[in-house]
Amino acid sequence: MSIIEEAKKALLKYPLCDHCLGRLFASRGFMISNEERGRSIKNVLFMEALNSSAGTYDEGVLTALARSGHRESLLFMRRIGKAIEPQSCFICGNLFDKINTNSIVNRIKEIINEQGIEFSSFQVGSVVSRMIIDNEVKVSTELGITSSESIKREINRMIGKALADSLGKRYSRLNPDVVVRVNTGDGSVSVEVMPVYIEARYRKLIRGIPQVGDASVASVAKETVIELKPLDVVLHFAGVEGPEVRVLGLGRPMVIEAIRPLSRNIREGTIIKNGVQLLNLKAAGKVQVREIKSKAGELRRVYRVLVKLYGNVNDEQLKSLEDYFSNRQIRQSMGRGKRVKLIYGLKVIPVSGSILELIIDTQGGFSIRRFITSEGTEPSISGTLGVKVIPIEVDILGIWY
Structure with a gap:
């Protein structure tokens, strides 16, 4: 047809x-x-x-x-003598006669100017009554027409073109800086400022620095985005460590999320303050947040742990320890469940007397301290050596996907 x-x-x-x-x-x-x-x-x-x-x-x-x-x-x-009275459109009820794009554009510009929002790209979303959507589907389905598009898409495109011409900004469906929402029912409009995401890695160069709280990694990260004038800042870390643990090497991955920022000029590069170093700051997106959350427990890590032995062990036992924890699975109780993780390798370096340095190459997502002491962990360092072993210092030397 x-x-x-x-x-x-x-x-x-x-x-x-x-x-x-x-x-x-x-x-x-x-x-x-x-x-x-x-x-x-x-x-x-x-x-x-x-x-x-x-x-x-x-x-x-x-x-x-x-x-x-x-x-x-x-x-x-x-x-021919037959006066016909025009009827309202069955689908939209003549909605397009009621949409004043000039008025909508002016209201949006007022909001942007009043709030001082800086942006370079935008997207339009619209709210249309359920009855209109149902009527649209009814007509297409009854007539078997498969070449149609939704009324919301047409309205979004129509308003988007008018906004682009008036504002001189770029329309973007994928990663807009702001999303303009238009309610076709009551004519109201709103402007949603999308978050700014900044990817980075952090290093903790001294001990005693927590991830969050006062004088923390989070406090330094938040200071780096203060110029964006955000409403709030959310930090996404690829795993956790205690305040007493230094993070060295290339650092731990993180994403800084600036909520409703009025500016979008990201400070890239490297920042160091109060013993925290933020490396490779650069623009990111939601995909990096999802990646961090999904892979945090699987990140491979290398730890340096200084331990004290409360008992005597010989060189043969230490060599046996290295051999035993080569590609060895460990099971650790975590709350009501258990986690199974892989120790890829272990190197033992005698320091002095009862002090040893352990270099542990392992999967993440478990407690390295409990692996040393044997608390809720099988097998463990203490359990394998048959003596009490207590960690004195813990450093993270490397974290990677």
């Missing part, structure tokens, strides 16, 4: 405005608006319904066109 035949079938059953008729065939033809497409289809139907040379006309089609508001059909029907 041709577009004209499908359109005739639709109009004979429902009064449809130019927008809604054209939208039924949105995927069939480009570089033309739905309104123009619908208007053009009605004009062709009008011409087909009139055979001037023969002096005949298709009254049913012309009545349907006039009922849908087609101007030429309305005039023709009046000429």
